[in-house]
Amino acid sequence: MSRFLEENPKSNMKERHERTLESSRKKEQIKGNKLTALCGVFTALAMILSYLESLVPITFAVPGIKLGLANLVTIIALHKLGLKPTIIISVGRIILSGILFGNVTVIIYSLAGAALSILVMALVRLFKIFTVTGVSILGAVAHNLGQLFVAVIVLENVNIMYYFLVLGISGTIAGAFIGILAGMIMRNIHFR
Amino acid sequence: MSDKKDKIISIGDIALMIGVIAFCVAGIILLVSNSKPGGNVTVTVDGEAIESFPLNKDTEYSVNTDNGMNIIVIKDGVVSVSNADCPDKICVQHPPIDSEGETIICLPHKLVIEIVE
Numbered sequence: 001m002s003r004f005l006e007e008n009p010k011s012n013m014k015e016r017h018e019r020t021l022e023s024s025r026k027k028e029q030i031k032g033n034k035l036t037a038l039c040g041v042f043t044a045l046a047m048i049l050s051y052l053e054s055l056v057p058i059t060f061a062v063p064g065i066k067l068g069l070a071n072l073v074t075i076i077a078l079h080k081l082g083l084k085p086t087i088i089i090s091v092g093r094i095i096l097s098g099i100l101f102g103n104v105t106v107i108i109y110s111l112a113g114a115a116l117s118i119l120v121m122a123l124v125r126l127f128k129i130f131t132v133t134g135v136s137i138l139g140a141v142a143h144n145l146g147q148l149f150v151a152v153i154v155l156e157n158v159n160i161m162y163y164f165l166v167l168g169i170s171g172t173i174a175g176a177f178i179g180i181l182a183g184m185i186m187r188n189i190h191f192r
Numbered sequence: 193m194s195d196k197k198d199k200i201i202s203i204g205d206i207a208l209m210i211g212v213i214a215f216c217v218a219g220i221i222l223l224v225s226n227s228k229p230g231g232n233v234t235v236t237v238d239g240e241a242i243e244s245f246p247l248n249k250d251t252e253y254s255v256n257t258d259n260g261m262n263i264i265v266i267k268d269g270v271v272s273v274s275n276a277d278c279p280d281k282i283c284v285q286h287p288p289i290d291s292e293g294e295t296i297i298c299l300p301h302k303l304v305i306e307i308v309e
Binding site: 105109129130131132133134137138141151154155156157159160162164165166168169171172173176179180183184186187 | 198199200201202204205208209212213215216217219220223236238239293295297299300302304306
């Protein structure tokens with residue numbers, strides 16, 4: 001009887017310990033599943049936003065000027081989900097909407113822009129100098145730059161880089177707008 | 193939820209905005225002030241110069257590339273693209289060009305129309 005009493009609290013502790021371990025493991029599992037689901041939702045949202053934007057063509061004097069609504073998703077993903085999910089979401093979005101609405105050229109240009117944009121945004125975030133708006137501005141400008149690099153290579157004409165002067169202005173304004181919007185959304189919507 | 197309120201915009205961001213825009217505006221002003229009226233226009237497809245025209249003679253020229261067709265119009269010393277069978281028609285919407293170094297580009301057709309001396 002006394003042995004039983006002695007053992008019981010021990011086994012209880014053990015059990016409890018195992019249970020907490022299990023629950024923490026379960027929590028991680030949910031986190032992973034939730035992350036996967038969120039990646040899917042974000043990719044879909046980004047695709048819808050880039051499709052919406054293509055429905056309302058705002059053409060200015062110089063090609064390449066656009067708002068970049070899909071970048072909203074990229075920025076929120078980068079802040080809330082991390083770098084790896086952001087890359088998955090961006091690449092997924094570009095390849096899927098490229099196949100659905102565009103062609104190989106569009107995919108190559110978009111990938112180059114997104115790659116440089118995400119690289120710059122991830123680096124800038126490390127230094128913590130700028131808020132979400134600054135990150136977004138630099139991301140937009142880097143996006144334009146990445147696409148111009150591809151244009152220079154494809155067209156074998158370096159003079160195209162002059163377009164950066166115009167795209168830099170439009171990218172800064174669009175990036176600021178998207179950044180402020182992303183900041184407001186992240187203030188009001190919680191993901192975890 | 194008690195998230196710490198992250199700032200949406202800071203002085204650093206505004207400084208960045210002003211910096212980038214100032215750099216670009218300065219660059220554009222420099223380019224425009226240094227621009228000389230061009231004398232000729234060259235048409236390049238896929239990195240190869242295929243044709244050159246003087247600006248002072250009105251003509252219309254149809255470029256047939258492997259990817260599609262563009263019609264280039266030279267009128268009153270300015271060059272524009274009047275029609276193209278590309279999907280986005282950005283080259284057609286591009287304002288006419290007349291100064292050295294200015295370009296009209298058709299990305300899907302890998303076409304570059306550039307004003308030269």
